[in-house]
Amino acid sequence: MPKINKTRYAILGVLSLKPGSGYDIKKFCDDSIFYFWNENYGHLYPVLRQLEKDGLVTRSSEQTEGKPPRNVYSITDQGREELHRWLMLPVEPYPFRSELLLKMFFAVNIPRSNLIEKLEQKIQNESSLMRDFAAIEDLIKNRFGGRPEADLWLATLDYGKRMTLAAIEWSEETIGKLREEKTKEGD
Amino acid sequence: MPKINKTRYAILGVLSLKPGSGYDIKKFCDDSIFYFWNENYGHLYPVLRQLEKDGLVTRSSEQTEGKPPRNVYSITDQGREELHRWLMLPVEPYPFRSELLLKMFFAVNIPRSNLIEKLEQKIQNESSLMRDFAAIEDLIKNRFGGRPEADLWLATLDYGKRMTLAAIEWSEETIGKLREEKTKEGD
């Protein structure tokens, strides 16, 4: 089974909401779906050109005076069909990788304080995510509450919130356990 | 900042527990840490040779009669130092990607029944994982309970369990919400 290029579909998905430039697509990923998707220019721009060649998007160059030129892409009917076809397909299992867990698993000879630092860092990161989620939730409810997509968007957000909360809880309890061990040894 | 090769450290980690062949390392990944790490031969074997060239592991060829030859690798002192150095380093943020969420996010024109199927599939997968976790937990507690690593291994397992449970809960509640919507429309 050949690996299918997900970036193609992520781009088609973003353009299915509204036309935009490569820059806009990247921005959308970073602002709205960053908690489960990411794209970078080095991959985005070439794939965008390829989609154009395949007839799934069209490009129109906009030149506003005193501003950098914009290549605005729109999804075509063929592009919508292709996206629809892919959305209907079952989800391919994607191997999850966690460097934190890898490090913990082999950390017998690492000072517990170092592990605790890593877990505290994780709590910081995840807490920051929780604040982002609150802001996104407001945005969806206030600005896009009427849209038929709103429920789906809130569902994906709910996933992010649950995972993030669970990660924070695990980190805190694991820190607790590590401290217990430490004091046991220390006495 | 250059991207560091995680496979190198995963291999060093596995060999830090005990010497083994490429096949053994792959097996360990698939059996014991598959819920947060994966390796495949196409990457594993070349990296193993590279580690040998760098003096971080040594190779000894075993030829048992009537069996395929085995290249058994052992970690060197230099390898242990390199592993230790890396384990102490802070965790690099790794972008999380979810095809399921990507599909849900853009699923306005997809029948709800198709989404529900995907969520049910997810519940199946995660439930199967939960059973694997139970088996691994038994193994750690019964066979490796005395090892100093046991607590760390149980901590990583605990992470897996929490995430998996949260994913199942989310899937079930999301199915519920989708069905509600459906019946509302239906009337």
Place this chain on the structure above:
DNA sequence: GCGCCCATGTAACTAGTTACATGATTCA
């Protein structure tokens, strides 16, 4: 004047996947 935002892209690289190739042993 400095830094951030807008805006496009390429080149070089690396990590990782899949498919191919081979072949013995063991167990049902």
Place this chain on the structure above:
DNA sequence: TGAATCATGTAACTAGTTACATGGGCGC
């Protein structure tokens, strides 16, 4: 007899990352 497990590896490919290159506008 056929499937699974043991066992090693290469070749071709693709996806994705990072660094480089360029440059105007805007606000503090």
